Amino acid sequence: MTGTxxxxxxxxxxxxxxxxxxxxxxxxxxPPALREKQQEGPLTRVRLWDGSAHWLVTRYAEQRxxxxxxxxxxxxxxxxxxxxxxSRSNTIGFIxxxxxxxxxxxxxxxxxxxxxxxxxxxxxxxxxVDDLIDELLAGPKPVDLVEAFALPxxxxxxxxxxxxxxxxxxxxxENSKTIINRDATVEQRTAAHGRLSAYLDGLVAEKLAxxxxxxLSRLAERVGAGELTRLEAARMGVLLLIAGHETTxxxxxxxxxxxxxxxxxLAALRESDDPKLVAGTVEELLRYLHITHGGRRRVAxxxxxxxxxxxxxGDGLILANDIGNRDPAAFPDPDHLDIHRDARHHVAFxxxxxxxxxxxxxxxxxxxxxxxxxxxIPTLRLAAALDDIxxxxxxSVYGVYExxxxx
Numbered sequence: 001m002t003g004t005x006x007x008x009x010x011x012x013x014x015x016x017x018x019x020x021x022x023x024x025x026x027x028x029x030x031p032p033a034l035r036e037k038q039q040e041g042p043l044t045r046v047r048l049w050d051g052s053a054h055w056l057v058t059r060y061a062e063q064r065x066x067x068x069x070x071x072x073x074x075x076x077x078x079x080x081x082x083x084x085x086x087s088r089s090n091t092i093g094f095i096x097x098x099x100x101x102x103x104x105x106x107x108x109x110x111x112x113x114x115x116x117x118x119x120x121x122x123x124x125x126x127x128x129v130d131d132l133i134d135e136l137l138a139g140p141k142p143v144d145l146v147e148a149f150a151l152p153x154x155x156x157x158x159x160x161x162x163x164x165x166x167x168x169x170x171x172x173x174e175n176s177k178t179i180i181n182r183d184a185t186v187e188q189r190t191a192a193h194g195r196l197s198a199y200l201d202g203l204v205a206e207k208l209a210x211x212x213x214x215x216l217s218r219l220a221e222r223v224g225a226g227e228l229t230r231l232e233a234a235r236m237g238v239l240l241l242i243a244g245h246e247t248t249x250x251x252x253x254x255x256x257x258x259x260x261x262x263x264x265x266l267a268a269l270r271e272s273d274d275p276k277l278v279a280g281t282v283e284e285l286l287r288y289l290h291i292t293h294g295g296r297r298r299v300a301x302x303x304x305x306x307x308x309x310x311x312x313x314g315d316g317l318i319l320a321n322d323i324g325n326r327d328p329a330a331f332p333d334p335d336h337l338d339i340h341r342d343a344r345h346h347v348a349f350x351x352x353x354x355x356x357x358x359x360x361x362x363x364x365x366x367x368x369x370x371x372x373x374x375x376x377i378p379t380l381r382l383a384a385a386l387d388d389i390x391x392x393x394x395x396s397v398y399g400v401y402e403x404x405x406x407x
Contacts, residue, residue: 015053018046018318019182019294027391028258028289029335034058034323042307046318054082054316055309056295060330060347062307063319067351071302072317073098074354081299082316084396085186091193093235095354106357108222109236112161112215118360121157125368128156133376142383142406149373150252150403151245154365158244161361162237163214164203172196176242182294183394193238200237204230215240240358247291248362250392250399252369255285257389257403258337259374260382265339270374278371281339282363285370287346288337290322294396296350321347379407 020031037044038058046056057063066072076083076096094105111117132149139148151173159166178184178192200216207220219233228236259266269281295318304311311317325346326334349356356362374380382389383404390401 015045015047018048018054018056022391022393024387027386027389028254028261028337030290030293030320030322030326034320035326038323038327043309043311048082048084052082052316054318055311057317057319058323058327059307060324060327063321063324063347064351065306066298066304066317066319067296067347067354069304069352071300071304072298073301074102074298076297078299078301080314080316082297082318084182084294084297085189091190091197091235093232093239095239099353102353105228105232105236108219108228109215109240109357111218113358113361115360118364121161121361122364122368124160125153125157125365126372128153129368129372130376133373137377142404145256145403145405146249146253146400147402150256151249153252153369154245154248157361157365158241161215161244162240163207163212163216164200164237164241168199172199172241173245176246177395179242180246180396181394182396196238196241197231197234200241201230201234204233204237243356243358244361246397248365250291250397251285251289251362251366253403254289254291254399255366255370256373256380256405257382257386257400258285258289259370260380261386262337265337266374269339269370270378275367275371277339278367279363280342280344281370282366283343283346284337284339284341285366286348287325287331287341287343289398290325290346290348291398292348292396293322293398295320296354321350377407380405381407 016033016037020033022031023029037046037056042059042062043055043057045053047053057066073081074096075081075098077089094102097105132152136143136148155169155173156166158164159169164172175192175196179189179196203216204220204223207217208224211217211220216237219228219236222228223230223233259269269277298317298319300311300313300315300317302313325331325348328334330345331341331343349359383406389403392399392401
């Protein structure tokens with residue numbers, strides 16, 4: 001067993017920088033350097049933007065074990081946390097907290113995301129998808145599928161769920177793009193978050209005065225009862241609004257592109273009327289693409305022995321779930337897209353107490369989209385070469401900026 005490397009080791013030039021670039025010719029795959037690190041061992045070292053060294057966890061079993069370990073903290077304010085930027089303040093909310101406060105706040109917004117409540121929304125989501133496809137078919141082509149379809153579907157859904165006017169979608173989409181852009185400065189991200197927080201704070205104030213049947217109104221009730229401050233409620237609203245449309249929108253567009261580049265898989269999906277195959281396709285695409293590609297960040301609160309290493313209290317951990325979902329020990333032939341694979345045990349939604357709150361909603365939306373779009377437009381195809389598609393290499397959520405398609 002080996003211990004934590006010495007300070008001299010941590011400054012060694014051979015420690016690679018994280019995040020790592022993807023290969024241009026393999027836009028659906030994790031960075032090649034991540035595969036190399038995974039082959040080296042489950043825990044290796046990487047450097048961040050500020051020169052600090054942290055543990056990189058690349059294998060599936062160790063990722064699940066650490067995400068479920070109560071000695072691993074998600075609190076961004078703890079010393080040693082591998083922050084992706086200079087600011088260590090928590091402007092996001094409960095996902096960067098530990099229990100019991102994490103659990104207390106999370107419970108306040110859990111109810112709308114239960115499987116039963118989400119399934120009740122399926123007919124409404126189906127209508128949104130069908131209406132948008134009607135508009136696609138009636139409009140000009142080629143068309144940007146991101147702007148005309150992939151963004152509106154989850155934005156309309158999360159706006160209805162939260163009680164946010166969809167008429168304001170351009171405002172919150174533009175600011176959320178800045179927040180998740182790795183190349184944006186701290187000042188730019190802080191300003192964008194401030195604008196969204198002020199916007200949600202105003203909506204919470206409106207719900208306090210005129211409550212409706214939506215999630216923001218329920219948060220406003222908590223504010224009125226003294227269980228939350230208005231700032232906390234606004235931050236929770238920002239978190240749910242961004243998470244509710246950014247990740248699903250990128251999965252719709254990138255998943256469509258991946259299927260178009262794997263025509264045999266797309267044909268099998270399009271020609272089947274088995275809802276289990278549709279659900280399985282969603283899980284496999286979540287595993288294969290894993291769009292949150294900046295790694296889940298954690299810090300050890302106690303010494304932890306794992307995979308022949310000692311992770312010391314205060315050591316930062318970066319769990320690269322995109323390469324964890326390509327671990328051959330968990331997924332045979334992991335670089336092959338196979339919609340018939342049982343991939344539901346992937347870690348695209350994380351694991352443990354911080355597992356994605358909205359995963360049931362995301363799954364249902366993607367099932368409706370993947371089960372409808374390609375059947376209603378069976379000749380859907382790219383209207384540009386793959387090399388000309390602008391991929392989001394600069395964001396913490398991976399996808400495409402545009403996806404020109406025709407039929």
